[in-house]
Amino acid sequence: MKNCTTTFEPRTRHDGLPHQNPWIIPAWSVLLSILTQWPFWAALTTADMTNKAFALRDMFLPAQITVNNITMGATEGAPRAVPQDAILAILSPAIPAYTMAALVMVFSGSLGSFAAAKMVQTMAGGRLIAQFAASLLVVWNPFVVERLLQGHWSLVSAAMLLPAVAYFAASRLWGMLLIVMTVCALTPTGLILAAIIALIFLTQWVQRFWIFLVSLLLSAPWLIAALVNSNATGGTLADPASAAVFAPRAEHHTGTFGALLSLGGIWNVEASAPSRHTLSELVGIALTAILILGIRELWRVYRGLTILTIAGFMVPALLSTDPGLALMGWLISTVPGAGLLRDSQKFVALAFPGMVLLTGVVIERMDYRRDRSKYFFPVTEVRNKPVSTRWLQRGVGVLLCALIIGNVPGLPKDIEPVAPRPLSPVWEQISNSVSAAPRGKVLLLPPGNYRMLGDYPVIDPALKLLPGTPLDPGYLVVDGRIVDGNRTSMELLLAIMQGHDTLKANGVGWVLIDWGSVSEQLNMSRAIKALQDGGYQRALDIDKYSLYRIPNPNLDNEQITDVPVRLGIGLFWLVATIGFWLTIWALYAAWVRYPEWWRWKYLSGRTPVPIHDGPKEVGVR
Incomplete structure (x- = not known):
């Protein structure tokens, strides 16, 4: 064998060693x-x-993931969880x-x-x-x-x-x-x-x-x-x-x-x-x-x-x-x-x-x-x-x-x-409420895209469970430091936390507050006062969650389309389909060529042949 960058020369059991099962x-x-x-x-x-999910830090996998702007990558920045979330969301009604x-x-x-x-x-x-x-x-x-x-x-x-x-x-x-x-x-x-x-x-x-x-x-x-x-x-x-x-x-x-x-x-x-x-x-x-x-x-x-x-x-x-x-x-x-x-x-x-x-x-x-x-x-x-x-x-x-x-x-x-952990059953009620009018973005409070579920932080379930356009602030807090962040979402969060109501003007139709994730150091009084002064109704108040309805939001803002992601997923599935049929063809060819095709040692699909008359080395035809 000559020196080379990559080769593939399987050693077969023609060398006198016993075959393994x-x-x-x-x-x-x-x-x-x-x-x-x-x-x-x-x-x-x-x-x-039932009502369980894989939920740990960046992983949140419930029974059904909603098709929304987050899962389909229609956000103001680059898609963060595409194509995995998009594929899971599209297929989760069936599996x-x-x-x-x-x-x-x-x-x-x-x-x-x-x-x-x-x-x-x-x-x-x-x-x-x-x-x-x-x-x-x-x-x-x-x-x-x-x-x-x-x-x-x-x-x-x-x-x-x-x-x-x-x-x-x-x-x-x-x-x-x-x-x-x-x-x-x-x-x-x-x-x-x-x-x-x-x-x-x-x-x-x-x-x-x-x-x-x-x-x-x-x-x-x-x-x-x-x-x-x-x-x-x-x-x-x-x-x-x-x-x-x-x-x-x-x-x-x-x-x-x-x-x-x-x-x-x-x-x-x-x-x-x-x-x-x-x-x-x-x-x-x-x-x-x-x-x-x-x-x-x-x-x-x-x-x-x-x-x-x-x-x-x-x-x-x-x-x-x-x-x-x-x-x-x-x-x-x-x-x-x-x-x-x-x-x-x-x-x-x-x-x-x-x-x-x-x-x-x-x-x-x-x-x-x-x-x-x-x-x-x-x-x-x-x-x-x-x-x-x-x-x-x-x-x-x-x-x-x-x-x-x-x-x-x-x-x-x-x-x-x-391991899978219990998920609050109230999410179905919250999702049904958000599905009703008015259409619009969903602002998630307190600021941040992680929530405490038991003893561990979890990516906010609302991002994958709510329909429409839940707003992902996009910033991370790692070792006490804030990095990154989506500008539009950050500006909305900053305004509401300071008591300024800019919700309608920015197309926000709902505000969801997770009281279980509000720390003692976080002051929510100004945000609550802004919601009350705006006359916004509390549509739902259950199990540490409060959902406020913002009537008549401005929906003229430009919406980012998910068509590119859907087109890309089509190409993604094309490759998977070609791979599947090539594998079926290879297995059929192995079945025709080898009567005992089911044995693992034949699934390599290659025929060992001698490459020279020296010691018993083999190559691949």
């Missing part, structure tokens, strides 16, 4: 998914989910939103773990213990836990699917590649991650061009909306100060780079895994240090992937320095849409496929029966090596599994806050 890895992958995404499995298996999200999560965890094992088996010649460790690494790490606790479920789904993107791209399984890229594209960051991985693992420029075109189609829901909406250009710029707020965070005594090396370091300290401490961070650093031992072999065969893996750690670390923060602050305040990059810790996920292969390389290197002069250690026919070296290999595999678990020692319990 084809169902072991699928069963292991599902087991890992149950352990690490158990709240989503619980939602699928629980009979009574509950929490059910769709749970299906995506269990699918991603299971398939990502399985694909990681297949990568190790076919690209690194890894045996069962190496496949176990690689599968475990994908779903059992601080990145997955922290992002779930922050509510970034679709980003976690995309990160877990990156090994699947790599495997399907390398094996040219186009249908499955399109399907997993479509799932990743539920969030813009997920699409970026998947596109980069796919381009790295493809070898021909024609293939890369088509995947780039596919990526553009999948980005259509949010890209077209950002380009068409009149206020999008200004709305896609961000506050330079937010660069420091969203920078990777140092953990305990390991520093920022140490946190990143252990796959942690999310900007919000409250979203850290409860079981993470200095010792577990050192365990994570030790895990990465051991994997680095295989970097030479990875470089000799997969140079592009090696560079990407290193960049996955180095770039976020550099962006957290003072010069990096200055650069990011300039980018997000100057380049429209660059705010997508300011949360740089999420790009650590780009290291996942490389770490998967490094896991296989390091474990297989411990078996001295392999010819260590060959890349990725193809097996030779030498039989006079001591059998005890197999136990060394297994021991290293068990050690890596222990380090992976020790990186987040309390994972099954750590994600307990993600």
